[in-house]
Amino acid sequence: MNPEFIDSLVIKxxxxxxxxxxxxxxxxxxxxxxLTELETARTPHLDALxxxxxxxxxxxxxxxxxxxxxxxxxxxxGYDPIKTSVGRGLLSAAGxxxxxxxxxxxxxxxxxxxxxxxxxxDRRAGRIDTDSNRRICEKMQAKxxxxxxxxxxxxxxxxxxxxxxxxxxxxxxxxxxxxxEAAGKAPLTPRALNPKAQRTAQIIQNLLxxxxxxxxxxERANMILLRGFARYQKFNTLPERFGLTPLAIAxxxxxxxxxxxxxxxxxxxxxxxxxxxxxxxxSFDNYDFFFVHIKPTDSxxxxxxxxxxxxxxxxxxxxxxxxxxxxxxxxxxxxxxxxPAVMCGHSWHPVPVILASQTCRPDRVERFGERDxxxxxxxxxxxxxxxxxxxxxxxxxxxxxx
Amino acid sequence: MNPEFIDSLVIKxxxxxxxxxxxxxxxxxxxxxxLTELETARTPHLDALxxxxxxxxxxxxxxxxxxxxxxxxxxxxGYDPIKTSVGRGLLSAAGxxxxxxxxxxxxxxxxxxxxxxxxxxDRRAGRIDTDSNRRICEKMQAKxxxxxxxxxxxxxxxxxxxxxxxxxxxxxxxxxxxxxEAAGKAPLTPRALNPKAQRTAQIIQNLLxxxxxxxxxxERANMILLRGFARYQKFNTLPERFGLTPLAIAxxxxxxxxxxxxxxxxxxxxxxxxxxxxxxxxSFDNYDFFFVHIKPTDSxxxxxxxxxxxxxxxxxxxxxxxxxxxxxxxxxxxxxxxxPAVMCGHSWHPVPVILASQTCRPDRVERFGERDxxxxxxxxxxxxxxxxxxxxxxxxxxxxxx
Numbered sequence: 001m002n003p004e005f006i007d008s009l010v011i012k013x014x015x016x017x018x019x020x021x022x023x024x025x026x027x028x029x030x031x032x033x034x035l036t037e038l039e040t041a042r043t044p045h046l047d048a049l050x051x052x053x054x055x056x057x058x059x060x061x062x063x064x065x066x067x068x069x070x071x072x073x074x075x076x077x078g079y080d081p082i083k084t085s086v087g088r089g090l091l092s093a094a095g096x097x098x099x100x101x102x103x104x105x106x107x108x109x110x111x112x113x114x115x116x117x118x119x120x121x122d123r124r125a126g127r128i129d130t131d132s133n134r135r136i137c138e139k140m141q142a143k144x145x146x147x148x149x150x151x152x153x154x155x156x157x158x159x160x161x162x163x164x165x166x167x168x169x170x171x172x173x174x175x176x177x178x179x180x181e182a183a184g185k186a187p188l189t190p191r192a193l194n195p196k197a198q199r200t201a202q203i204i205q206n207l208l209x210x211x212x213x214x215x216x217x218x219e220r221a222n223m224i225l226l227r228g229f230a231r232y233q234k235f236n237t238l239p240e241r242f243g244l245t246p247l248a249i250a251x252x253x254x255x256x257x258x259x260x261x262x263x264x265x266x267x268x269x270x271x272x273x274x275x276x277x278x279x280x281x282x283s284f285d286n287y288d289f290f291f292v293h294i295k296p297t298d299s300x301x302x303x304x305x306x307x308x309x310x311x312x313x314x315x316x317x318x319x320x321x322x323x324x325x326x327x328x329x330x331x332x333x334x335x336x337x338x339x340p341a342v343m344c345g346h347s348w349h350p351v352p353v354i355l356a357s358q359t360c361r362p363d364r365v366e367r368f369g370e371r372d373x374x375x376x377x378x379x380x381x382x383x384x385x386x387x388x389x390x391x392x393x394x395x396x397x398x399x400x401x402x
Numbered sequence: 403m404n405p406e407f408i409d410s411l412v413i414k415x416x417x418x419x420x421x422x423x424x425x426x427x428x429x430x431x432x433x434x435x436x437l438t439e440l441e442t443a444r445t446p447h448l449d450a451l452x453x454x455x456x457x458x459x460x461x462x463x464x465x466x467x468x469x470x471x472x473x474x475x476x477x478x479x480g481y482d483p484i485k486t487s488v489g490r491g492l493l494s495a496a497g498x499x500x501x502x503x504x505x506x507x508x509x510x511x512x513x514x515x516x517x518x519x520x521x522x523x524d525r526r527a528g529r530i531d532t533d534s535n536r537r538i539c540e541k542m543q544a545k546x547x548x549x550x551x552x553x554x555x556x557x558x559x560x561x562x563x564x565x566x567x568x569x570x571x572x573x574x575x576x577x578x579x580x581x582x583e584a585a586g587k588a589p590l591t592p593r594a595l596n597p598k599a600q601r602t603a604q605i606i607q608n609l610l611x612x613x614x615x616x617x618x619x620x621e622r623a624n625m626i627l628l629r630g631f632a633r634y635q636k637f638n639t640l641p642e643r644f645g646l647t648p649l650a651i652a653x654x655x656x657x658x659x660x661x662x663x664x665x666x667x668x669x670x671x672x673x674x675x676x677x678x679x680x681x682x683x684x685s686f687d688n689y690d691f692f693f694v695h696i697k698p699t700d701s702x703x704x705x706x707x708x709x710x711x712x713x714x715x716x717x718x719x720x721x722x723x724x725x726x727x728x729x730x731x732x733x734x735x736x737x738x739x740x741x742p743a744v745m746c747g748h749s750w751h752p753v754p755v756i757l758a759s760q761t762c763r764p765d766r767v768e769r770f771g772e773r774d775x776x777x778x779x780x781x782x783x784x785x786x787x788x789x790x791x792x793x794x795x796x797x798x799x800x801x802x803x804x
Contacts, residue, residue: 028763036763061802062403063783064790065411068803081803082407088804108804228804340761346801348794349763371779374765380781 003078004241006388006397012243015329015394018280018290021076022316023069023255024298024339026351026370030306037297037306037341038352039369041313045320046333046354046368053331053356055365056378058386060337066348069298072336073258077238077291078387086261087173087230092163095257096155097266100232105171105200108228109154109162110179111136111221118186123179124160125221136221137162143214146203157253164207164226171231172197178208179225187225237263238289242391247283249276250293259291273312277319284326292323301339302346309341324356330394331356332386333368350380357393405480406643408790408799414645417731417796420682420692423478424718425471425657426700426741428753428772432708439699439708439743440754441771443715447722448735448756448770455733455758457767458780460788462739468750471700474738475660479640479693480789488663489575489632494565497659498557502634507573507602510630511556511564512581513538513623520588525581526562527623538623539564545616548605559655566609566628573633574599580610581627589627639665640691644793649685651678652695661693675714679721686728694725703741704748711743726758732796733758734788735770752782759795 027037060072061081070091071081089106098106111133113122133156144152150168157163174193180186187208192201204226215222238244240263248259249267256266265287267279276292283290294316300309323331334353337346352373363377374380378389391397429439462469463483472493473483491508500508513535515524535558546554552570559565576595582588589610594603606628617624640646642665650661651669658668667689669681678694685692696718702711725733736755739748754775765779776782780791793799 026763028761034764057781062407062790063787064408064792064794064799065403066794066799066801068801071803082403085803091804343761347761348791348799370763371766374777374779374781380783 001385003080003384003388006078006391007241009397009400010242010391011396011398013395014288015396016284016288016290017330017390017394018292018323018326018328018332019076019390020292020294020316020323020331020333022294022297022313022333022335024301024337024346025313025335026338026340026347026349027301027309028340028342028347028349030342036370037301037309038313039371041310041317043313043317043368045317045324047366049320049324049331049333049356050354050365050368050372052360052362053354054360054363054378055355055368055373055376056353057350057370057373057376057380058334058353058383059350059380060383064348066346067337068346069254069336070258072383073255075383076336076386077262078241078384080384086233088228089163089173090230090233090261091254091257092157092161092228093165093257094261095253095255096157096163097256097260098153098155098163098165101167102232103167103169103171104232105166105173106230106232107164107226109164110225111160111162112223112225113220114187114223120180120183120185120187120223120225122220123183123225128160128221130156130158132221133160133162136215136218140211140214144207144210146207150203152207160221162224166203170199172200173229173231175201175204175229177227177229178204179227187223190226235261235263239263242387242396244289245287246289246291247287248291248293249279249283250291250295251276252293252295255293255295264291273315273319277322281322281326297335298339301341302344304341304344306341329357330390332390334386351383353378353386355389355393359393403787405482405786405790408480408793409643411799411802412644412793413798413800415797416690417798418686418690418692419732419792419796420694420725420728420730420734421478421792422694422696422718422725422733422735424696424699424715424735424737426703426739426748427715427737428740428742428749428751429703429711430742430744430751432744438772439703439711440715441773443712443719445715445719445770447719447726449768451722451726451733451735451758452756452767452770452774454762454764455756456762456765456780457757457770457775457778458755459752459772459775459778459782460736460755460785461752461782462785466750468748469739470748471656471738472660474785475657477785478736478738478788479664480643480786482786488635490630491565491575492632492635492663493656493659494559494563494630495567495659496663497655498559498565499662500555500557500565500567503569504634505569505571505573506634507568507575508632508634509566509628511566512627513562513564514625514627515622516589516625522582522585522587522589522625522627524622525585525627530562530623532558532560534623535562535564538617538620542613542616546609546612548609552605554609562623568605572601574602575631575633577603577606577631579629579631580606581629589625592628637663637665641665644789644798646691647689648691648693649689650693650695651681651685652693652697653678654695654697657695657697666693675717675721679724683724683728699737700741703743704746706743706746708743731759732792734792736788753785755780755788757791757795761795
């Protein structure tokens with residue numbers, strides 16, 4: 001079933017859906033206990049919720065496919081993650097609240113260090129701090145000149161990451177990256193993937209030449225690496241598809257960006273998990289769909305820090321009563337993908353999920369864990385169908401056919 | 403997900419994948435014990451492997467669909483078995499190492515017996531021996547004359563089975579079979595399924611008329627039955643799709659043929675299961691993908707010989723330490739389809755599977771059997787996605803999206 005099939009069935013009502021997304025929640029066993037991070041964590045509230053709900057396992061993209069955060073989140077919100085291909089540049093632009101227009105071309109920037117021979121010695125410029133990043137963006141913004149037909153914008157993200165946007169007519173994103181993706185190599189020359197992109201390729205090459213001169217006096221960030229060229233793209237939003245009035249509560253730019261692309265309001269950053277849960281409570285009357293994004297489960301998994309990931313899961317568990325106390329009609333607890341600490345990165349393993357509502361058909365899952373969820377009533381399904389299930393359990397989908 | 407989606411994610415490395423395929427492994431209970439062949443077999447090594455791996459059930463083609471060996475194997479290697487429609491004739495040609503060209507039309511031949519009224523009395527000419535088959539092929543090869551524009555080739559397979567290839571311009575495989583598929587009927591006249599195939603239909607009718615005369619002095623094999631017309635077809639091979647250097651270790655022509663069509667090197671026949679496992683060991687350094695095909699599980703299932711199928715499974719189990727001792731990065735144990743002895747044929751039942759690797763997420767399966775695999779962490783998935791999982795667990799797939 002195409003996940004857009006449900007759009008024609010949507011009916012509006014006042015029920016409320018909460019998505020509690022622990023990024024990278026799925027894991028793998030480590031050490032002697034043979035338990036995953038989630039199985040190791042003491043999660044009395046999540047376990048109690050699992051007992052009175054339906055559980056299962058979600059495949060973000062497909063069997064064996066390790067998703068990036070972009071496709072994994074599109075899937076959570078009911079978008080086919082393969083058909084919904086979004087360039088990294090566009091996600092960056094959305095994530096820093098860049099005021100987009102349809103004439104824009106976006107690209108993801110790494111500030112980097114090159115040596116006298118032009119070889120990249122550090123793809124992240126020593127993970128340069130955000131303030132230095134901002135200073136460099138301002139310097140570039142003042143000096144880059146691409147002529148009268150193309151406007152240039154550069155804005156910092158965190159640490160070594162930044163956004164560049166070009167605004168002009170007929171700009172193309174069909175270009176190869178300049179980022180060589182490894183130190184010890186020279187930056188690549190972006191090339192047009194088809195004739196229509198030739199002019200844009202020349203503009204980018206001009207931009208890179210000017211950058212080299214402008215940043216030549218910098219000690220660390222003396223070059224930029226470009227990737228993820230992406231033109232502005234209009235999505236069918238959650239309000240348009242499902243008639244929802246959605247709010248995103250997320251700390252990290254990219255997730256805020258995805259939420260904005262999908263038509264969600266964005267809550268101001270709160271600085272903590274506790275703050276995010278509190279924000280859910282104070283906003284609860286004003287929206288009917290809530291995307292609460294917990295980042296550290298993923299970051300700590302990527303760091304290979306099994307024990308700290310366990311602790312974060314336990315912290316989230318401790319806040320669960322504040323969520324269930326709001327009595328949402330549907331509460332979904334899951335992740336966008338797995339980030340096993342033993343792999344120090346995203347993985348293809350399916351993601352455990354709890355879906356709690358009055359209309360859940362009970363299964364026999366007693367604990368929220370990967371092994372337990374194998375036997376869940378949802379069984380193992382593509383993540384992109386989760387949204388339809390949430391809407392159904394919230395009474396927001398009508399009958400199909402007579 | 404289209405199984406070809408993973409092709410764009412492939413990265414090359416030195417990890418090794420072993421596919422141990424017990425043809426027709428899946429079964430059904432027989433007699434009082436209510437256990438399947440696999441559940442009856444004493445398989446301590448497979449059970450131990452199941453305990454430290456992830457298990458599940460595979461659907462070769464789709465719910466309720468009983469596959470032939472061709473589609474079932476294409477599925478195992480990551481090809482959509484419905485989109486990848488391969489004529490039986492092409493599989494036969496590949497299986498006997500026929501030197502194919504793009505101008506070739508292949509067909510599967512049964513040597514058969516007809517009576518004075520032209521009615522088929524035995525579709526297999528009394529399961530005539532291979533030597534007699536060879537003599538008849540040579541006789542046909544010497545006498546058939548299809549004119550200057552069409553070359554004729556005929557070559558024996560085992561017992562009553564043979565291959566015919568026609569070589570010429572604009573030959574079509576859009577023809578109906580001549581094999582009536584049952585004794586007591588006359589051979590059918592192959593007909594063109596569209597106007598472009600008219601000329602080929604006439605050539606085939608001419609061939610059949612000549613055959614009747616040429617073989618009229620034969621006691622048993624006095625006619626041929628044709629089916630599975632297929633033109634030459636170029637596949638995207640495993641080396642092309644996945645960057646693999648694959649080796650097939652298989653005794654039977656058709657599996658060797660499929661492997662060859664998919665770009666595998668073919669190990670010389672060894673004559674025994676023990677020989678096949680030994681071949682895996684001696685070839686292990688030179689390849690990174692190994693297809694080890696065990697035929698008797700299927701043949702004995704087709705014979706309805708429950709106990710002998712059990713014994714073969716136990717024999718394979720006894721060789722498992724020789725495989726695990728090689729420390730492949732990924733070891734998959736499964737079948738192409740089920741062949742329950744009580745049904746004396748292939749069936750649509752899903753096939754139990756073990757996938758063992760360092761990155762397996764454990765489930766609670768303690769034994770390798772159909773019932774146990776229901777609760778496996780892979781759950782029940784289409785066979786065509788097994789290859790993506792094997793590649794992922796071997797670290798051969800990169801992340802999708804940022």
